Structure formats: structure tokens, C-alpha cells
Amino acid sequence: VEPEEEGGRDEEEDESWVMALADAGATGCSQGAPEPEEPGGLTGFHDQVVPTPSSSSRVIVHLDLDCFYAQVEMISNPELKDKPLGVQQKYLVVTCNYEARKLGVKKLMNVRDAKEKCPQLVLVNGEDLTRYREMSYKVTELLEEFSPVVERLGFDENFVDLTEVVEKRLPQLQSDELSSVTVSGHVYNNQSINLQDILHIRLLVGSQIAAEMREAMYNQLGLTGCAGVASNKLLAKLVSGVFKPNQQTVLLPESCKDLIHSLNHIKEMPGIGYKTAKRLEALGINSVHDLQTFSSKILEKELGISVAQRIQKLSFGEDNSPVTPSGPPQSFSEEDSFKKCSTEVEAKKKIEELLGSLLNRVCQDGRKPHTIRLVIRRYSSEKHCSRETRQCPIPSHVIQKLGTGNYDAMTPILDILMKLFRNMVNVKMPFHLTLLSVCFCNLKAINTTKRGPIDNYLTPSLSTTSHSGKRSFKMKDTHMEDF
DNA sequence: TGGGGTTAT
């Protein structure tokens, strides 16, 4: 890595090669073959010579908070800190602290089983996610200070693409410092570091940044967690779990094979879920090696080309999916499950409660939802929890009532929801529901600009739907009769 | 199994 002196130009101008590198690169562990698309050496940009990075490899970190809900509860009430603690939703212990785990409590364990295993177990109710959600976004926002490229996965995990941050730090290192770069945390497999290898150097700098992130999370929010640093999301996620509470691990390329073969079953591969695992099992595919060596053609016929190609790449540790900045949420929902709901009146009460909380959340967010959805789960003896949904646009005059802090929108929306309800459930026949959920989605930024009458017919889309600056024009939701 | 989320079809 040359300290760039050359053109005597300002250092912040042409970083397009860094951008190009940020969305390239699967970099798994299929036998050393370099990515075909990358040149090496020097590339000309305009009249200037810019060093290309010696490979298109990315530096990705996966951060995973330790037993997140339990940590939040222990911060809320420090007296719980040294006790075995479980967070309860309905009759489940959805997560628990390490004190409880030592005593045999597991995640998603039945409350009765947990109490049996551990009679001293302290339980707190975690059905209201508000405080968890708020803390979760504080974590994401903290990470965004290191790099804006942060992707959330659930409430307690984040991916950050550190490629550019690492590239910025490298030239700052003097050549004598380059040979004394050290790792922060564990190296997977205890693999020896080669300081001549630029890939190693970059990952080690990534591990230092990961340590800074964990320090910041602890100092500013009081939260501990694990981190994994690797060349793609799959590997970062797999390696983050190797040393478990409150530790971090970096994967060097040479140990990729060992990491993916440490999985005992393909279901453990993130991206291969319950359904796909079952179908693979039916094909006799059980291990990572089975999937690697299975006929691509047959797999494509069996699962479709898209899934087949994606998961077979995963089996080699290859994952070219970018870290996609999550930004603000795409939807807000609240749900409640119960043993039985069998009358319309009862359903209406529950829906009203869900709606009340949602209106608060939507109000705080500032954006306006343009679609509302109702979800139900019907009782059925063993059918795998299939849910049914109905959704519809929110009338524009109701949207305007949202976010005013009072509940003007409550009654009209509740009326809409009950229409959706009766569309799904024949209330003249007996029914038995076990879950109700209300979801606001299709969120759009508020319209701050003043508009003339013409603007209401055809208006530039202000939606933040991320299709990169494309200015699509849409008809407004309003009906022509409104004018 | 809870109470959330996302994207693809």
C-alpha cells in the first residue's frame, strides 16, 4: 500500500475504486481462485494513477448483543443483575441471562420446564417490546457513526461494512507500523497471522474497529456483545458466535473451510431455513459437504435456480450479498396471541388495543403509513401456523389525521380494520382465532412542500423507497371525486 | 413457540 503522494491532489476526490470494491466480492473459500472481474496493479482514472486494492475483498463485521432482552431488563433494574433471569412472553422464556443458562435454562424454553430446571429463576414479562426496540435503534445509530453502511437483523444483530473505514486507516499507518499491526480479540482456529498479506492486515484493522464498536456500545449504552470480522456477511455471522459471551473473533481467509465445515448440519447455515432444509434432507443432503458436491443441475430443478445457486454458494462460504443500510423501518406492527378469541366484539377490543399502541409509534416516527394490514391466525389442530392477511390503502383524509398526537384517526381506522376482519372471518359462523396483528406499512415521508391544485394530480414521488434517485411519477392515492 | 422484522414471487 503506497502512501499516495503522486499527483499532489487533494486526497478526498476520486474514491470510485473504493466504491466499486464495496459491492464486489464473494470471497469465500473455493480454492484460492481470484475473482475473475478484478484486475491487479494500477488503474488509470482521468490523468491520475490510482492504486487498486490488492483484492476486491471486503471487511465485514457482524455484531450480536448478548441475550439482548435480558440485558435491557438488567439495565432497567440492576437488582436483577446477579440473579438468574428469564424474559417471558406468554408461557415461554424467550431469552435469559448467562446466570440462568448456567443453571440449565435455554432460549424458547417452556416456563414450566424452566422453573423445574431452575426454581430460583426470576421472570420478567417481555411482551411489550418498546424498550427493546428503542435500545436496539440506539445500538444501530451508534454503529452508524463508524460507517453509514449498517444493516439490522432482528433487534439484536447488525452488520457493518468496514471496507472503506479500513481503507481510510491503512495509509495512515507508517511502513514500520504496518509490520506491527495486531489483532484485537481471537483469531479463528488460532491461525497464524501473515503481516505481509494485505488481506490479513485489512482484517486485523477490521478487528480493531470492531473492538472500538464494542467499547462504544459498552461505555455509551452499557451493552455487551460479540463481534465477528470476515470478508462477507455469511462468514462474519458464523465467526461471531465462536467465542461467546462478550468476545470477538476474526476469520482469516485460509480458515474459511474449517469454519463452514464446523457446521454439523445445513440448517445451521444462515439463509437455509426450515423449509429448504427439509427439502434438502429429502434429497439426501445433510452436511455442508453434501451440498457442495451435489449436482447443481438437479438442485436447480428441485429448488429453482435462484435458491439453488444462492445456497450452493453459501456452502462454499461465498456470499456476495451487500450490507444493505436498513434505515428507518419499513413497517410497524403489534401482535397478540391468545388461547381463544371467538366473538367479533372480543376481536374488536383486541384490535383496538393494538391500534392504540401503533398510533403512538407512527406519531413518533413522523412518516405516514399509506397501507394498513390485519393478520389473523386461526386455531387448527396441527397445521403449521399459517396466517391470513388482508390489507388496504388508508384513505388520504385519514392519513392527514395521523401523527397529530390525538386519536382522531382511531375510529376510522378501526372501522377499516373491522371490515378487513369480516372479509377474512365469517362472523356468522363459529370461529376460533389464536392471534391478531395490525401492521402499518408503505410509509412515506410527510409532504412538507406547498402544492398547487395541479400538483395533486401528478406529483414527483417523494417516497424514500431507495431506487437511487429515480424520480418516478405516480398518481396520488386521492380519488378524482375529491376535487 | 413469541413478538417482532425483511425480501421475493
Next chain:
DNA sequence: ATAACCC
């Protein structure tokens, strides 16, 4: 609207 995936 559903189905798959993630936590």
C-alpha cells in the same frame, strides 16, 4: 396475498 427467510 402468500411464502420464505432472519432474530
